[in-house]
Amino acid sequence: MDQQKLMEYATIVAKLKMYPYFDIANYILMCIIVREDNHPQPGSGNNSPLFSRKHPLACWVASMVLCFAGSILGNFLVGEPVITPFKNHTDLLTATAVWYCINYSPFDIIYKMTKFSPIKWVVMCAKEVQRVHKIHHGVAYAFKAYPGAYVVIVILGVVKGAGSSLMRPVARLAAGIWKPHDKTEWLSPSFATKSSVVASIVFLCERLNMIPQLPHPTLYFTVVLFFIYFRLSALIVDIQDPFAPFENLFCNIFMGGVWDALKKATTKTDKKEDSKQYAKADKPKEDKKND
Incomplete structure (x- = not known):
């Protein structure tokens, strides 16, 4: 591919607006997580009414907690009001509309469509683009607010990118579920959290001028491709955690x-x-x- 065309594509991706399409993809996935956490699985023999029918308010609260998890957790860490993400009526109404369609569409057609493989892959890829956007903006904000506090900058980038994974126990509590025996994100970090750490470090190094030869759009586009590639690999080839071999090697050498x-x-x-x-x-x- 021509280098100039590649630069043009990278610039387009770096300037993409997240609303509405990429944000909607995020809302779809978060509402599906809440639904599958609380609804009986097909074939389980549980014929009780769906959770969204019995407890619509709890279902909505849990879904909104995950939809805006990165902003809620990020505001909590920097001492800002955690309710601030809900002041944007447009985002809140869009997330609520997605929640309603996922849980109450006629014949459950919207939920079934999101489980169709091609649509699912598109939604997943859009979510990864939004994740990189959140990580980059989290690192940029923290770099200005806390210059020199590199650990804080990385933490805020990770929180913005993988906030839904970190806030999932809170969403379950909002839905009345308490599973202390389940592994949390702190005990067993997911690939989203690990990759968010790597992306935050990369964007921090860029801010520190440690990657001078690579323009920002190209670097941003490379990180987006990294996230999309491994997300599709997990969906198609069932590659769950590419970091596992490196973690095992590191633990065997340095962790006893x-x-x-x-x-x-x-x-x-x-x-x-x-x-x-x-x-x-x-x-x-x-x-x-x-x-």
Whole structure:
């Protein structure tokens, strides 16, 4: 591809407006998460009424918590009112309309359409574009508000990009669900959280002029392609976590994995030596009995 055309495409992607299409994709996925968390799965034998029919207010609150999770959590961390994201009536009405269509459309047609693979892939890719946009804006805001606080800048970028994963327990509590035995995002981070950390670090390095040879649109476009590629890989090829091999290698080297392996090896050899000594000690007694 011509470098000039690539630059044009990158500039278009970097200047994309998130409202309405990309924000709607985010709202669709968040409302589906709440629905599937609370509704009985097909074939489970549970014939009770759907949660959205029994508790529409709780269903709406949980959905809105996830739809605006990044802004809510980001405002909480920087000391701003957590209710600020709801002051934009346009966004709130759009999210509410999506919530209504996902849960109350005739014959459940909207929800079934979102589960159709081509539509699902498009929605997922649009969500990843919006995720990168949120991460970039979170890093840009934190860089101006907290210059030099690199950890804070990365944290705000991650919160903006993966806020829905971090706020999912809160959404479940709003819906009356308490699952302390389930793994939280802190115990088992998802790929969205890990990739948000990487993207936040990349955008921070760009702000610090550590990537001087790459223009901003090209860098932004590369990060977007990274997110879309691995999202489609998870959907099509079932690649769940490309960071897992690197994490295992890092843990084995720096998090005590080598010493645990050596400890197991030494304990096994000690047990083998003890068993040999016991066997040698028992042999003379057997010989005496035979005599």
